[in-house]
Amino acid sequence: MLMTVVLFVIGLLLIMFGGDRFVDAAVEISRKLGIPQLVVGATIVSLGTTLPEILVSTTAALQGSSDIAAGNAFGSIICNTALIAAVGQLVRPTKNAEARTFRWRIVYFVLFALFLMADAAVKGRFGRVTGITLLLGFVVYALISIRSAEEEEQEEGIKPDGGFVRPLVTLVVCAALLFEGANLLVDNGILLAQALHVPERVIAVTFIALGTSLPELVTAINALIKGYEDVSLGNIIGANLLNLLLVIGIPAAIRGIPVTPQVASLDIPLGIGVMLLLAVPILVKKRGYRWQGALLLVIYGAYCVIQL
Numbered sequence: 001m002l003m004t005v006v007l008f009v010i011g012l013l014l015i016m017f018g019g020d021r022f023v024d025a026a027v028e029i030s031r032k033l034g035i036p037q038l039v040v041g042a043t044i045v046s047l048g049t050t051l052p053e054i055l056v057s058t059t060a061a062l063q064g065s066s067d068i069a070a071g072n073a074f075g076s077i078i079c080n081t082a083l084i085a086a087v088g089q090l091v092r093p094t095k096n097a098e099a100r101t102f103r104w105r106i107v108y109f110v111l112f113a114l115f116l117m118a119d120a121a122v123k124g125r126f127g128r129v130t131g132i133t134l135l136l137g138f139v140v141y142a143l144i145s146i147r148s149a150e151e152e153e154q155e156e157g158i159k160p161d162g163g164f165v166r167p168l169v170t171l172v173v174c175a176a177l178l179f180e181g182a183n184l185l186v187d188n189g190i191l192l193a194q195a196l197h198v199p200e201r202v203i204a205v206t207f208i209a210l211g212t213s214l215p216e217l218v219t220a221i222n223a224l225i226k227g228y229e230d231v232s233l234g235n236i237i238g239a240n241l242l243n244l245l246l247v248i249g250i251p252a253a254i255r256g257i258p259v260t261p262q263v264a265s266l267d268i269p270l271g272i273g274v275m276l277l278l279a280v281p282i283l284v285k286k287r288g289y290r291w292q293g294a295l296l297l298v299i300y301g302a303y304c305v306i307q308l
Helices: 002-033 037-062 066-091 099-123 128-156 165-195 200-212 214-225 229-255 261-285 290-307
Strands: none
Touching (some): 002 165, 002 214, 037 066, 037 165, 037 229, 066 214, 066 229, 066 261, 066 290, 099 128, 099 229, 128 229, 214 229, 229 261, 261 290
């Protein structure tokens, strides 16, 4: 038990250190390549911080733990939005947001989430066809993101500054630290939770979801502290999209994922709801509000209580 606690703490320290350097490297890359910070947050940063979710859900699916595979993805979406983004809006509300930059990402998220909700309701599982569809959706998302970055670079007059190899290496190393830290945290956290006889799905949508979302949390906090609100917001939006397209897509394409009624009737609709609660005011007013953060935190607290 003592070694489990020690490894848990080591994982937490790796995540904290990696998250701090990860943000600095991502912002430096955006400057070197002349790419807006929001785009970097929604692509490079979100891909790096979503790696733990991808690994956990894929491994769980291969081991037959379908509740963890599906619950982790939607639990992470809820955690990212109703906890991490909520804290961000409370600490430093988004200001002067460029709605066009992430409007299409919100629409993209909602469309695929509705597709998964309908698929789960009709079939009770995410099959290989669904998984392949999600992976193709990721390819389209990546292509649109690249094109969007090029257009915004031209419109905003952002000029590349060259020499991005060093921050890119730093980014990869820090992503590895986040990845390993999350593994240590989740693996040993599961051992602690199982000792308390907590059901698998509850572990997935709460403890594992929170554990695998720690890279996003640490990245968001560090981005806010350093004044990079666009990186924080872009990371949350991008990570939520990748949770749908990759965290569900990869294991579903490999062997399919059975979906429990709780995931279909609670987790997916709630994921859509909190995402819209975060996004709509920012899309309409081009800024966020502290009341959003407070309300999202209340929702997350209620969600966690329901799982107990």
